[in-house]
Amino acid sequence: xxxxxxxxxxxxxxxxxxxxxxxxxxxxxxxxxxxxxxxxxxxxxxxxxxxxxxxxxxxxxxxxxxxxxxxxxxxxxxxxxxxxxxxxxxxxxxxxxxxxxxxxxxxxxxxxxx
Amino acid sequence: xxxxxxxxxxxxxxxxxxxxxxxxxxxxxxxxxxxxxxxxxxxxxxxxxxxxxxxxxxxxxxxxxxxxxxxxxxxxxxxxxxxxxxxxxxxxxxxxxxxxxxxxxxxxxxxxx
Numbered sequence: 001x002x003x004x005x006x007x008x009x010x011x012x013x014x015x016x017x018x019x020x021x022x023x024x025x026x027x028x029x030x031x032x033x034x035x036x037x038x039x040x041x042x043x044x045x046x047x048x049x050x051x052x053x054x055x056x057x058x059x060x061x062x063x064x065x066x067x068x069x070x071x072x073x074x075x076x077x078x079x080x081x082x083x084x085x086x087x088x089x090x091x092x093x094x095x096x097x098x099x100x101x102x103x104x105x106x107x108x109x110x111x112x113x114x
Numbered sequence: 115x116x117x118x119x120x121x122x123x124x125x126x127x128x129x130x131x132x133x134x135x136x137x138x139x140x141x142x143x144x145x146x147x148x149x150x151x152x153x154x155x156x157x158x159x160x161x162x163x164x165x166x167x168x169x170x171x172x173x174x175x176x177x178x179x180x181x182x183x184x185x186x187x188x189x190x191x192x193x194x195x196x197x198x199x200x201x202x203x204x205x206x207x208x209x210x211x212x213x214x215x216x217x218x219x220x221x222x223x224x225x226x227x
Contacts, residue, residue, distance in 0.1 A: 004157075006157075033215065040222075042203065042217050042218060042220045043203070043220075045214060045215075048214060090157055090158065092158075092215075094215075100146050100165045100207075101146075101207075102163055103158075103160075103215050104160075105150075105158040106157050107157045108156065108157050110155075
């Protein structure tokens with residue numbers, strides 16, 4: 001089945017550690033996104049990528065990094081510089097860079113700092 | 115900048131009641147508009163969309179009409195079910211070189227049996 005796969009579903013991080021969240025899509029989509037969702041709140045854009053080897057900062061990029069070396073993969077690293085990383089992270093993709101197409105979402109990764 | 119404003123929740127209704135969740139937007143040009151639904155612990159699923167003025171999106175009994183004159187995209191359903199309990203997000207995406215999708219803050223809907 002085509003779709004977006006995020007892993008792991010749950011992730012625990014110790015203070016000061018970097019962790020990487022995986023996002024893979026087999027939909028042949030150009031654009032990919034990372035959002036952060038805090039309890040009872042909406043989605044905030046961390047990074048997005050319109051094409052391979054290119055990405056842009058979203059609204060809350062500080063403390064995060066990404067790469068887009070392959071079309072199907074857009075991993076997110078939460079660095080130790082991110083002071084409050086506990087949240088639900090959602091990856092999404094869309095078929096192209098135009099404005100008419102919807103985004104498809106993965107099932108999310110819940111990150112907890114212990 | 116572009117933005118989406120949704121009615122604050124939570125919204126609690128009885129089964130078979132009529133539902134309206136308000137959504138208004140601010141954007142230059144002619145954005146596409148979307149409603150997404152999120153069930154507990156899951157990602158977002160597209161519920162419906164409209165890409166130009168006066169378009170009506172519909173799915174699973176939900177409807178929303180793209181009103182450019184009032185910059186609105188209100189979600190409606192004539193008779194809600196307990197299974198409709200979820201968080202609903204309104205979103206927009208501009209039809210330009212910009213690729214960002216802007217989401218509203220979400221509205222939590224709870225349906226009582």
